[in-house]
Amino acid sequence: MGAASELEPFSEKGFYLAEFHGRTLAIAARGSDLVHPAALAAVLKELEGNGTRVVLLSDAEEPLAGLAGAAPVAAAVDRLEGEVWRGLASRACFGVVVGAGAGFPARCREVATRLALTKLVWIDAAGGLRRPDGARCSFVGLAELQRVLADGMPGESEARRQLLIEIEAAVRAGLPAVNVCSLEGLADELFTYAGSGTLFTRERYVAVRRLGLDDYDAAAHLIARGVAEGYLAPRGPEAVEQVLASALGAFVAGAHLAGIGALVEYPAAAAAEIASLYTLTRFVGEGVGGHLVAAALERARDRGFASVFACTTSERVVDFFVRNGFRRATDAEVPAEKWETYDPERRASVRCVCCDLR
Numbered sequence: 001m002g003a004a005s006e007l008e009p010f011s012e013k014g015f016y017l018a019e020f021h022g023r024t025l026a027i028a029a030r031g032s033d034l035v036h037p038a039a040l041a042a043v044l045k046e047l048e049g050n051g052t053r054v055v056l057l058s059d060a061e062e063p064l065a066g067l068a069g070a071a072p073v074a075a076a077v078d079r080l081e082g083e084v085w086r087g088l089a090s091r092a093c094f095g096v097v098v099g100a101g102a103g104f105p106a107r108c109r110e111v112a113t114r115l116a117l118t119k120l121v122w123i124d125a126a127g128g129l130r131r132p133d134g135a136r137c138s139f140v141g142l143a144e145l146q147r148v149l150a151d152g153m154p155g156e157s158e159a160r161r162q163l164l165i166e167i168e169a170a171v172r173a174g175l176p177a178v179n180v181c182s183l184e185g186l187a188d189e190l191f192t193y194a195g196s197g198t199l200f201t202r203e204r205y206v207a208v209r210r211l212g213l214d215d216y217d218a219a220a221h222l223i224a225r226g227v228a229e230g231y232l233a234p235r236g237p238e239a240v241e242q243v244l245a246s247a248l249g250a251f252v253a254g255a256h257l258a259g260i261g262a263l264v265e266y267p268a269a270a271a272a273e274i275a276s277l278y279t280l281t282r283f284v285g286e287g288v289g290g291h292l293v294a295a296a297l298e299r300a301r302d303r304g305f306a307s308v309f310a311c312t313t314s315e316r317v318v319d320f321f322v323r324n325g326f327r328r329a330t331d332a333e334v335p336a337e338k339w340e341t342y343d344p345e346r347r348a349s350v351r352c353v354c355c356d357l358r
Contacts, residue, residue: 013191015218015257017050020190024053024088026115028108029123029183031060031100037067039183040123043190048092055084055115056095057108064095072097075111084115102159105166113173120170120178121190126160127182128197138195138282139252142171142202171202193280199256206258206288208295211247219244219260226278231314233346235276243276248295250279250288258283261292263299263308269335270306272296277310277317293324301357309334309354313346321353329354 025047027040034040044067047054056072058064064072072095073083080096087094098107105122112120129137129148140148145168153161167178181189181197188196211219223240226232235243247262259279265272274296279288300308309329310321318328329352331339339347 012193012221013046015221016191017046017052020047020052020118021050022052023118024055024115026055026057026108026112026117026120027123027186028057028105028112028120030104031058031063033123033125033183034058034060034063034067037063037183039186041067043186044093046187046191052092053088054093055088055111055117056093057098057111058095059098059100059104061095061097064097068093068095070095075099075107080111081115102162105163106169109166109170109173113170113175116174118176120175121186122163122167122178122180123183123186124160124163124180125182127185128180128195129164137198139199139201142168142200145171145200167200171200177201193282195282199282206291207251208248208291209251211244211249211260215249215257216244218257219247219249222257222260222278222280223276226276231317232276232278233311233343247276248292248299250283250292252283252288256283259288259292261289261296263296265303265305266335266337269337270304271335272300272303272305272308273334273338274308274310289320290324293321297325297355297357306358307354307356309352311338311350311352313349313351315351318351318353321355326353326355328352 029040044054056064056068061072069091070087073080075096075098077083084094084096096111098104098111108120108122129140131137145164149161149164149168153164163180167180170178178200179189179197180200185196188194220240223232223235223243227234242264243262246264247260249257250259252258261277262275263272264275274293277289277292297308310326311334312318322328331347331350331352333354334352
C-alpha cells in the first residue's frame with residue numbers, strides 16, 4: 001500500500017458520488033427547461049458511471065425518451081413502483097411523464113414521495129431561493145421554509161410559491177432532501193460543496209463528532225481549501241495528519257460535512273489550540289463554527305486544560321472567537337512550542353485569542 005501522498009487526490013465530486021452510489025435520485029424538469037438538455041445529459045452520464053439510478057420526471061415525453069434512452073411511462077400507470085423498479089433493472093435512467101400545467105410540481109412531488117426516493121432535484125430557471133438582499137439561500141430547513149411561505153414571498157411569482165409549497169409537502173412527507181437549481185447549475189449543485197441552488201431538509205441541526213478515518217479525505221480537502229483562501233496557516237504533511245487525528249467535524253442534517261476544527265494539545269503548558277477551523281460557505285449562518293468551538297472547549301475541559309487559544313491573521317475571525325467566549329491575547333501568552341516552527345512573516349501579522357477554563 002502506497003503512502004497517503006500517492007493516493008488519488010480527493011475531489012468534491014468524488015465525495016458526493018460516493019454519497020450517491022447505489023441510490024436512486026429523482027430529477028424533475030418541465031419540457032421548456034429541456035430544450036437544450038446537454039447539461040442534464042452530462043450529469044446523468046456521471047451518475048450512471050457511479051452506479052446511481054435516476055428517475056427523470058417531466059411533462060414532455062420526447063426529451064424524456066432521448067435522455068433515458070427508452071420510452072417513458074405515465075405517472076398514472078397502474079403499479080408505478082413496479083414499472084420503475086423493472087425499468088431501472090436494465091438501465092440507469094427511467095422516465096416518467098407527469099401532467100403539464102400548474103399541477104406539475106404537485107404531481108412530481110407525489111411520484112417522488114410514492115417511490116420514497118433519496119433526493120428530489122427540481123430544475124427551475126430561477127435557481128435557488130434568494131434572501132431579500134439578493135444573497136442565495138444555500139440551505140433551508142423546514143421551519144424556515146414554512147416562515148418564508150407564511151410571509152407570502154413578496155416579489156416571487158405564484159408558480160414559484162407553488163413550487164415551494166410542494167417542497168414543503170415533500171419534506172414533511174419524509175423525503176430526506178430536495179434541491180432546487182437551474183439546469184446550468186445542476187452539476188455544481190450535486191457535485192460541489194458550494195452548490196449553485198438551495199438544499200431543503202427537514203432539520204437545520206448540526207452534529208459535532210470526532211472525525212473518523214473515512215472523513216479524513218474530505219477534511220484534508222477542506223484544510224487545503226482554507227490554506228488556498230488564506231484563512232488557514234500552511235502545514236506540512238505530518239502537521240496535517242496531526243490535525244486530522246485530533247479534529248472534530250460538524251455535520252449538517254446528519255450527512256453533510258459543513259466544517260472542521262482541531263484541538264491541538266500542549267500538555268506542558270496545560271493549554272490547547274483550536275486549529276484549522278474552517279466552515280464551508282454553503283453553511284454560513286448555520287452556527288457551524290460556534291458548534292465546533294463549543295465542542296472543542298468541552299473536550300479541553302474534560303482533559304483538564306487550563307486554557308484554549310487560537311491564532312489567526314483575520315480580525316473578523318478574532319471577533320468570531322470573542323463572541324464565543326474568548327478574549328484577545330498576546331503571542332507571549334501562547335505556549336512557546338507553538339512558535340518553534342511558525343513562519344516568522346505570518347507571526348508578525350498574527351492575532352491571538354484565549355479562553356481561560358479555570
